Every structure is written in structure tokens, then in C-alpha cells.
Amino acid sequence: MKKYLSLVVVLSVTIVALSTSTSVQASGDLYRYWSYWNSQDSISWSYSNQGATRIPADGSVEGWYFSVTNTSPQAAEAITIRADFSEYCKETKAVGGMKRVAVVVDFGKESYAPTGQSPAKPIVDCALVPVSANGYDVINEVAKIRTDSVGFICGINSYPKEGCGEKFTPSAAVEGPNWGIRILNFGLSVILLVLVYRRIAARRKEEL
Numbered sequence: 001m002k003k004y005l006s007l008v009v010v011l012s013v014t015i016v017a018l019s020t021s022t023s024v025q026a027s028g029d030l031y032r033y034w035s036y037w038n039s040q041d042s043i044s045w046s047y048s049n050q051g052a053t054r055i056p057a058d059g060s061v062e063g064w065y066f067s068v069t070n071t072s073p074q075a076a077e078a079i080t081i082r083a084d085f086s087e088y089c090k091e092t093k094a095v096g097g098m099k100r101v102a103v104v105v106d107f108g109k110e111s112y113a114p115t116g117q118s119p120a121k122p123i124v125d126c127a128l129v130p131v132s133a134n135g136y137d138v139i140n141e142v143a144k145i146r147t148d149s150v151g152f153i154c155g156i157n158s159y160p161k162e163g164c165g166e167k168f169t170p171s172a173a174v175e176g177p178n179w180g181i182r183i184l185n186f187g188l189s190v191i192l193l194v195l196v197y198r199r200i201a202a203r204r205k206e207e208l
Contacts, residue, residue: 029070029167030068030069030070030167030168030169030170031068031069031070031165031166031167031168032066032067032068032112032114032160032165032166032167032168033066033067033069033154033164033165033166034064034065034066034067034153034154034155034156035047035064035065035066035067035069035079036048036051036052036062036063036064036135036153037062037063037064037065037078037079038054038056038060038061038062038063039060039061039063039083039085040057040060041083042061042083042084042085042086042102043083044083045063045078045079045083047078048135051135051151051152052134052135052136052139052151052153053134053135053136053151054134054135055132055133055134055135056099056101056133056134056135056138057099058099058100058101058131059085059099059100059101060085060101060102061083061084061085061088061101061102061103061104062101062102062103062104062127062135062138062139063079063081063083063103063104063105063106064079064103064104064105064106064139064153064156065077065078065079065106065108066106066107066108066112066119066156066159066160067079067108067112068108068112068168068170079104079106080106081104081106081122081124083102083104084102085100085102088102088103088104088124088125088126089101089102089126091126092126092128095128097130097131098128098129098130098131099128099129099130099131099133100126100127100128101126101127101129101133101138102124102125102126102127103123103124103125103126103127103138103139103141103142104122104123104124105122105123105124105139105142105143105156105157106122107119107120107121107122107156107159111170111171112168113160114160114161114162114163117159117160117161119159120157120159123142123143123157125141125142127139127141127142128141129141136151136153139153139156143156143157144156144157144158146158148164152164152165
């Protein structure tokens with residue numbers, strides 16, 4: 001009996017810990033903005049701390065992803081469209097004094113969309129720009145951008161139409177129920193019922 005009760009206690013503590021962790025994460029401020037990524041190997045993406053003033057190399061891939069993150073930009077979820085220079089720039093011929101940079105623009109999830117707007121289809125293109133071109137020059141070659149007074153990219157192709165790096169509050173429908181916690185709670189309930197039943201059955205046997 002003590003063995004079963006110990007199991008129940010351990011599971012209860014686990015549930016409390018998971019619930020606390022979830023509430024802490026949910027309490028952090030979230031921001032919706034265009035995160036900036038780059039790839040040198042056409043395989044993996046790296047978050048760019050430098051911003052669009054960086055000068056991408058010929059043969060590299062630039063990525064823009066409308067994402068949601070907390071106050072740490074490095075925590076932004078990575079762009080999911082693959083970085084593939086050879087595929088995206090296969091029809092763009094090299095020109096002297098110019099460089100080719102593949103560009104991926106991912107407008108993000110429907111759940112991240114501002115009220116009244118929906119994400120556009122991703123842009124996958126190849127920019128042929130001067131060797132000295134920076135990130136701004138590259139994205140301007142394939143899309144229209146909107147920036148704030150300090151040069152932060154707020155919108156790409158009018159998405160979003162307004163605002164810049166604003167707070168984001170997920171709706172209840174987006175967050176959804178925490179099924180992991182619910183399943184654990186259900187399992188605990190079943191275990192407790194079984195233990196109670198076995199205890200009652202044992203007492204009846206003792207009385208007979």
C-alpha cells in the first residue's frame with residue numbers, strides 16, 4: 001500500500017512542477033516581429049544578431065521569418081523553409097562585380113497574423129546585387145520593406161500593415177488545452193480508484 005501511495009505522491013509532485021513551468025513560460029512577454037536568419041552552408045540557419053547591415057557573401061542564403069518570441073531575440077523559433085542556394089539561384093547567372101544571394105521570406109503561422117491579415121505564401125528568390133550589398137539591399141531586391149526610424153524591419157510586402165515588434169498575446173484557441181497534464185491527472189485518478197478498491201477489498205477479507 002505504501003508503495004502505491006509513494007507513486008501517487010511522486011506523480012502529483014511532477015504534475016505540480018509541470019503546471020508551474022507552463023505558467024512561468026506563459027507569463028513572459030511575447031513579441032511578434034521579423035526575425036533575420038542566414039546560412040553559409042545551404043543546410044542550417046543561424047540567427048543574425050548583427051541585423052540587416054551585415055554583408056552576406058556570394059552563394060549564401062538570407063532568411064526572414066515573421067515569428068513570435070520572448071524578450072530574448074535568440075530564443076526565436078528558427079525558420080523552417082530549407083536553405084538551398086543551388087536550388088533557388090540555379091536560373092540566375094553569375095555576373096562580374098555582382099553576387100548572388102538566395103532569399104527566403106516566411107510569413108509565419110496563421111496564429112501569428114495581426115487581426116484582419118493572413119500570411120502570404122513564402123517568397124523564395126535569388127537576388128543579384130553588388131558585392132558590397134548588405135541585408136537591406138538584398139531583401140529590397142525581392143520585396144518591399146517597411147522600417148522604423150532606426151532601420152528595424154517592421155513589415156515585408158505590407159505584412160504586417162502597421163506596428164513594429166509589438167507584444168503578442170496568444171488566444172485561448174491558439175494555446176489549446178494542456179493535454180499532457182490532463183492525461184496525467186486522469187491516470188492518477190484511475191490509480192487512486194484502484195488503490196481505494198483494493199484497500200476496501202482487503203479490509204472485508206480481514207473482517208470475514
